[in-house]
Amino acid sequence: MFSRSTIPLLQSYCHMSNRRSHIPSLAVWVVALFITAALGARPATAVEVKTVISPGGIQALLVEDHSNPIIAMRIAFRGGSALDPDDMAGLANLVASTIDEGAGPYDSQAFQRRLEEFSIRLRFNASKDDFRGTLTTLSKNKEEAFRLLRLALTEPKFDREPVNRIRSQIQAGLRNESQDPDSIAGKLLFKKLFTSHPYGNPTNGTEETVSAITLPAMRKFVTQRFARDNLIVGVTGDISTIDLQSALDQIFGALPEKAKSWRIDRAQVDTDGAIHVEDVAVSQSSILFAQSGMERSHDDFFGAYVLNYILGGGTFVSRLYNEVREKRGLAYSAYSYLSTYDHAALIIGGAGTANESVSETIQVVRDQWRDVRDNGVSEEELRNAKTYLTGSYPLRFSSSAAIANMLVGIQLENLGADYFDRRNSYVEQVTLGDVNRIAKSLLDPDSLTFIVAGQPEGIPNVQ
Numbered sequence: 500m501f502s503r504s505t506i507p508l509l510q511s512y513c514h515m516s517n518r519r520s521h522i523p524s525l526a527v528w529v530v531a532l533f534i535t536a537a538l539g540a541r542p543a544t545a546v547e548v549k550t551v552i553s554p555g556g557i558q559a560l561l562v563e564d565h566s567n568p569i570i571a572m573r574i575a576f577r578g579g580s581a582l583d584p585d586d587m588a589g590l591a592n593l594v595a596s597t598i599d600e601g602a603g604p605y606d607s608q609a610f611q612r613r614l615e616e617f618s619i620r621l622r623f624n625a626s627k628d629d630f631r632g633t634l635t636t637l638s639k640n641k642e643e644a645f646r647l648l649r650l651a652l653t654e655p656k657f658d659r660e661p662v663n664r665i666r667s668q669i670q671a672g673l674r675n676e677s678q679d680p681d682s683i684a685g686k687l688l689f690k691k692l693f694t695s696h697p698y699g700n701p702t703n704g705t706e707e708t709v710s711a712i713t714l715p716a717m718r719k720f721v722t723q724r725f726a727r728d729n730l731i732v733g734v735t736g737d738i739s740t741i742d743l744q745s746a747l748d749q750i751f752g753a754l755p756e757k758a759k760s761w762r763i764d765r766a767q768v769d770t771d772g773a774i775h776v777e778d779v780a781v782s783q784s785s786i787l788f789a790q791s792g793m794e795r796s797h798d799d800f801f802g803a804y805v806l807n808y809i810l811g812g813g814t815f816v817s818r819l820y821n822e823v824r825e826k827r828g829l830a831y832s833a834y835s836y837l838s839t840y841d842h843a844a845l846i847i848g849g850a851g852t853a854n855e856s857v858s859e860t861i862q863v864v865r866d867q868w869r870d871v872r873d874n875g876v877s878e879e880e881l882r883n884a885k886t887y888l889t890g891s892y893p894l895r896f897s898s899s900a901a902i903a904n905m906l907v908g909i910q911l912e913n914l915g916a917d918y919f920d921r922r923n924s925y926v927e928q929v930t931l932g933d934v935n936r937i938a939k940s941l942l943d944p945d946s947l948t949f950i951v952a953g954q955p956e957g958i959p960n961v962q
Contacts, residue, residue: 546896548906548916551740553747559732560906560916561743564899570641570736571899572634572648573907577729578761579629581697581842587712589704591625593666594720598623600661603650607661610647619644621651627698628841629731629911630724635900638737641746649750652725657717670706680785680952681851683777688787688847688950691775696766698843726758727751733906735899766843770946774861776960777952784857784953785849788864790946792837792844793937795912801925802933803837803941808884809876809934810867810942811835811848816883818867823850829860846941857955868944875935889923 549561580591599614599621601607614621620635621644632652636644676682686701693699703709730751734743768791779785793803804812811819811834823833835848852860896902896919909918951958 546902546919548919549740550916551734551743551747553744553752555748555752557727557730557732557747557751559734559743559747560910561733561738561740562735562899562902562906563737563739564735565737567899568638568737569899570634570636570638570644570734570738571903573733573900573903574632574634575731575907575911576630576725576758576761577628577731577911578724578758579626580700580702581627581763582724582761583697583700583704584716585697585700586708587704587716588700588708589669589702590712590716590720591630591724592703593662593669593709593712594717595623595625595630596665596669597657597662597717598651598655598721600665601656601658602647603654603656605650606656607658610650613643613647617643619647621648623651625702627702631907633900641738641742645746645750649753652721652750653753655718655721657714659714662714662717666709666712669703670709673703673706673709676703678779680779680781680783683779684785684787684849684950684952687775687777687952688789688948691948691950692768692770692789692845693766693843694769696843697763698766698840722755723759724761726755728756729758729761730754731907731910733903733910735903735906763842766840768843768845770943770948772946772948774949774951774958776955776958777950778954778960779952781953782854783851784854784951784955785851786857786860786949786951787847787849788861788947788949789845789847790943790948792839792846793941794844795839799933799937800837802929802937805881805884805888805926805929806871806876806934806937806941807835807837807846808888809880810871812837813884813887818871819848819850819864822863822867823860827859827863829856829863833860833864854954855956857951857953858957861949861951865944865947868942868947872938872942872944875938876931878931881929881931881934885926885929888926892923 546562549563551559551561580588583590599610601610605613617640618637619640620633623630623632625631632648634644634648676686689701690699732747732751738746770790793800797803809818811817814820814832814834817834819833819835823829824831830850830852833848833850835846838845838847848864850860850864895905905919909915915921
C-alpha cells in the first residue's frame with residue numbers, strides 16, 4: 500500500500516459476502532471490471548496526462564475531462580509538519596486549519612461566505628512531508644475559485660479570533676484523542692520508532708505546543724514554506740491547457756521563487772522488537788506493530804508491495820486476516836501496509852482484540868512474519884495478488900478528485916507523467932522468486948515493535 504492512498508473499494512466489496520474463502524483470480528477480475536463500469540471509472544491507459552507549463556514557468560499535470568462542468572485542483576508544497584519547531588509542534592496543521600479563515604479583503608466570515616456563494620470547496624491539510632490544498636469548483640466559477648485560492652496562499656489574515664477558535668477546536672480534539680486507544684497507540688508508535696527525529700512528533704502537536712504557536716510564527720510559515728520551487732500541482736476536469744496555463748500564473752505567480760529548505764536528515768527507525776504497553780482502561784486493546792520497510796524508489800518496491808498484499812494488505816484474503824480472525828477469532832481484522840515517507844520507510848500493521856487475547860494475537864503475527872520469511876508464499880497466492888492489484892487499479896480513476904490527487908502523488912514520488920500507463924506492468928513483472936527473495940531479506944519478526952493501548956493480560960510494560 501502506498502503511503503498516500505487508502506484500501507480500494509473493491510477489496511471490501513469482493514469479500515462482503517464471502518469472507519472465508521480466497522476469491523479465484525477470474526472472479527476478482529470480473530468483479531473489478533463490473534464495479535469499474537458501474538462507477539464510471541476509466542482504465543488507467545485511457546487517461547491522457549498532459550504536462551502543462553505556464554508562461555511564468557509553473558508546471559502542472561492535467562487530465563482534461565469535459566464530461567462534467569467541474570474542475571478539481573490539488574496542490575502540495577514539499578515540507579510538512581516534520582519542519583515544525585519542537586516547541587510549536589502542530590504549526591503546519593494550525594496554518595492548514597486557518598489559512599482559509601480570511602484572506603485579502605475578506606475576514607473569516609466573508610471569505611467563507613464567498614466560498615459558499617460560488618459553491619467552491621477549498622481545504623488544506625498538513626502531513627509529515629508536505630502541505631496540501633484541495634480546490635473543487637464548477638468550471639463557470641473557476642476565475643473566482645482561483646482568485647480565492649491565490650488570496651489564501653499569498654494574503655492569509657490569521658486574525659486572532661478565528662485562529663483562537665480553531666486552536667481551541669484542535670485542542671479539544673487532542674483531548675479526545677488522549678482517551679482513544681487507537682490514537683494513543685498511533686502516537687506512541689511513532690514516538691518509539693523515531694526517538695530522535697521530527698517524525699516522532701505528532702502532526703497535530705500537543706495541547707501545550709499548540710498553545711505556544713504565535714501569529715507571527717504562522718505568518719512566517721507562509722512566507723518561508725510556500726514557493727514555486729517546492730510546488731506540485733495536479734488538475735482534472737473541465738479546463739483546457741491554455742486556460743490552465745493562465746490560471747497557474749494567476750494563482751501561484753506571486754509566490755516567492757524559492758522556499759526555505761525543506762530537507763531534513765534521514766530517519767533512523769528504532770525498532771527494538773519489544774512490546775510496549777500504554778495503560779488504557781478499555782476491554783479491547785489496540786495493537787500496532789512496525790519494522791523498517793522499503794523506500795518507494797527501491798527497485799524491489801513492487802515486489803514488496805505484492806508481498807505485503809499477501810501478508811496483510813489483502814485484508815480478507817491475507818495471511819494475517821486468515822490466521823488471526825478466520826482460524827482463531829482473535830480479532831475482527833488484522834492488517835499490514837507499506838508506509839513510505841521522504842526520509843523513512845516502514846511496514847506497519849495492526850489489530851484490535853480483547854485484553855485476554857493480546858498475547859496470542861501478537862504471537863500469531865510474529866509466527867506469520869517468520870513463516871513467510873522462511874518458507875515464502877505460493878504460486879496461487881502470487882497469482883491472486885497480481886490479478887487483484889492490476890484488476891482493481893482502474894477503480895482509483897473513479898472521480899476527478901481521485902485523479903487529481905494521484906497526479907500530485909506521482910509528482911511527489913517523481914514517478915513520471917506516464918506512470919499510469921506503466922504501473923500495472925510493474926506488478927505483472929513480479930515473480931515468485933522476487934517475492935520470496937524479498938521476504939527473506941525484508942521481513943524481520945524479531946525486530947517487530949509492538950504498541951498496545953489497553954490493559955492486556957500477562958504482558959508487562961516495556962518502556
